[in-house]
Amino acid sequence: MQYSKALSDPPLKERYGAFLSNSSNLQCSEVMEECELPLIDISTLRMTDDEEERRPCASAIAKAATEWGFFIVINHGIRSELLKEMRKEQQRLFAKPFEEKSSKILKGTYSWGNPMAKSLTQLPWSENFLVPLKMIIEDQEWCSLEFSSLRETMEKLGSAMTDLAHVLARVLAENLGFPGDFIAEKCSMSTNYFRLNHYPPCPHSLGTFGLLPHTDSDFLTILSQDQVGGLQLRKDSSWYAVKPNQDALIVNIGDLFQVSSAHKILAIPFLFKAALSRNYIVNNCTRARQAMANDISSIVAWSNDFYKSVEHKVMSNSEADRYSVAYFLCPSMDSIIGSCSEPSHYKQFTFGDFKKQVEEDKRRTGNKVGLPMFRL
Numbered sequence: 324m325q326y327s328k329a330l331s332d333p334p335l336k337e338r339y340g341a342f343l344s345n346s347s348n349l350q351c352s353e354v355m356e357e358c359e360l361p362l363i364d365i366s367t368l369r370m371t372d373d374e375e376e377r378r379p380c381a382s383a384i385a386k387a388a389t390e391w392g393f394f395i396v397i398n399h400g401i402r403s404e405l406l407k408e409m410r411k412e413q414q415r416l417f418a419k420p421f422e423e424k425s426s427k428i429l430k431g432t433y434s435w436g437n438p439m440a441k442s443l444t445q446l447p448w449s450e451n452f453l454v455p456l457k458m459i460i461e462d463q464e465w466c467s468l469e470f471s472s473l474r475e476t477m478e479k480l481g482s483a484m485t486d487l488a489h490v491l492a493r494v495l496a497e498n499l500g501f502p503g504d505f506i507a508e509k510c511s512m513s514t515n516y517f518r519l520n521h522y523p524p525c526p527h528s529l530g531t532f533g534l535l536p537h538t539d540s541d542f543l544t545i546l547s548q549d550q551v552g553g554l555q556l557r558k559d560s561s562w563y564a565v566k567p568n569q570d571a572l573i574v575n576i577g578d579l580f581q582v583s584s585a586h587k588i589l590a591i592p593f594l595f596k597a598a599l600s601r602n603y604i605v606n607n608c609t610r611a612r613q614a615m616a617n618d619i620s621s622i623v624a625w626s627n628d629f630y631k632s633v634e635h636k637v638m639s640n641s642e643a644d645r646y647s648v649a650y651f652l653c654p655s656m657d658s659i660i661g662s663c664s665e666p667s668h669y670k671q672f673t674f675g676d677f678k679k680q681v682e683e684d685k686r687r688t689g690n691k692v693g694l695p696m697f698r699l
């Protein structure tokens with residue numbers, strides 16, 4: 324049964340209409356330059372362990388992660404039919420009446436707008452379901468029979484995305500001198516998340532956000548988006564539009580992987596030569612060493628600003644509905660996040676501390692603060 328859009332869309336206009344009619348709230352909207360993000364064919368990474376063969380692709384990823392914090396992957400191994408199936412299921416889900424989405428579908432994972440918004444600058448014109456993969460795998464009650472095919476599709480996509488995320492995390496970790504499975508060991512399928520995003524058309528789309536400028540609270544994000552467009556990223560203090568490409572996937576570095584340090588020039592050639600073993604970490608990372616002394620299995624190192632967790636946002640449009648699915652590679656809540664080089668730019672914290680701080684800041688300021696709260 325088809326529902327009318329009037330019933331399915333969240334009441335953004337009713338709740339936030341006053342912001343829209345106050346034109347002084349509208350931000351100026353520049354004509355946005357499209358950026359050519361690095362486009363990387365990762366087939367060799369998926370097919371071989373031979374270091375020589377992997378090197379060109381691994382270097383391209385490391386370069387993109389340091390220069391852009393964003394890149395596009397092709398030949399990523401996720402079937403386009405599966406991505407299309409996910410999109411179809413996602414559209415079916417968002418077409419449900421707002422009352423159902425906000426009360427009973429997919430158990431408390433739904434949100435829309437921003438209850439804390441005081442102006443248009445704090446308002447995302449969108450709705451989303453933030454779904455822990457743990458819920459999909461373990462909680463049989465998580466969704467009704469009606470959405471069992473959504474559940475099945477998400478489980479398949481979750482497993483494929485986890486494999487892909489581990490392939491990418493391996494390269495990024497090895498580039499810093501860590502064992503390839505260093506991140507993957509901390510991020511199992513059940514610690515990761517999906518966010519299903521829907522951006523309904525906004526009647527006053529000029530300068531209205533679909534999603535506020537933010538960085539992602541994870542190691543890395545894999546994004547599948549439709550052809551509508553609207554994603555923008557910040558590079559060297561300018562915003563650039565990302566060209567939509569339905570078959571490719573967009574990867575961005577998250578806060579926990581924000582690497583590269585003041586030691587970039589010195590550290591990287593050294594790290595490349597360093598034995599890819601825990602000895603490197605024990606001998607060279609005081610913070611890591613301290614934490615490892617407490618619990619060798621819980622430390623997760625991050626890159627001390629070498630890789631960039633880049634701010635990005637979505638701009639709304641007045642004509643088309645837009646859909647995207649983001650997959651977040653996250654460790655367990657008790658994982659300790661420490662820097663991989665000295666002097667560290669950040670306090671050591673657990674992923675749970677980080678998430679708690681982000682929620683607190685959102686309540687206090689209406690927006691995420693993120694890493695600056697942990698800078699030394």
Ligand SMILES: O=C(O)CCC(=O)C(=O)O
Pocket residue numbers: 518520534539546548553554635636637646647649
């Ligand atoms: O929809 C998009 O293009 C971006 C989504 C995103 O940044 C997120 O869900 O964190």
Ligand SMILES: [Fe+2]
Pocket residue numbers: 537538539544635649
């Ligand atoms: Fe994001």
